[in-house]
Amino acid sequence: MGKFVISTRKNGEYQFQLKAGNGQVILVSEGYTSMSSCENGIESVKKNAPNDDRYERRTTESGKFRFNLKAGNGQVIGTSETYESESGRDNGIESVKKNAPDAEVVTEA
Structure with a gap:
C-alpha cells in the first residue's frame, strides 16, 4: 500500500x-x-488520482516521458519522475491511481 510522506x-x-x-x-x-x-x-491528489483526464502526459525535450496530475481547476498538484519509455510513464500513472486514494499520510522529522 502506498503512502504520502x-x-x-x-x-x-x-x-x-x-x-x-x-x-x-x-x-x-x-x-x-x-x-x-x-x-x-x-x-x-487522493480525490483526483482516479480520474484519467486529470493526467497531463508529457514528453521532455530530450525525448523522455513524465506526467503531471492536475486538480479540477487545472493547477498541477503533483509531478512524476522522468521515465525512459511511454509505457513506463503509463505504468506510473496507473500506480498513482492505485496507491493514492487510500494511502496513509506520514510526516518526516
Missing part, C-alpha cells in the same frame, strides 16, 4: 511525495508555505 525543504516549505508499496517515489508536490496547504494538496 510530508517533509520540510531546506527553505522551510513543506512538500509531499507519494510512494508506492515498494518505496518508489511516484509523485512529488510543489512546495507549500504551510502544513495545512500541504495536507490540502494530498487530499486533492
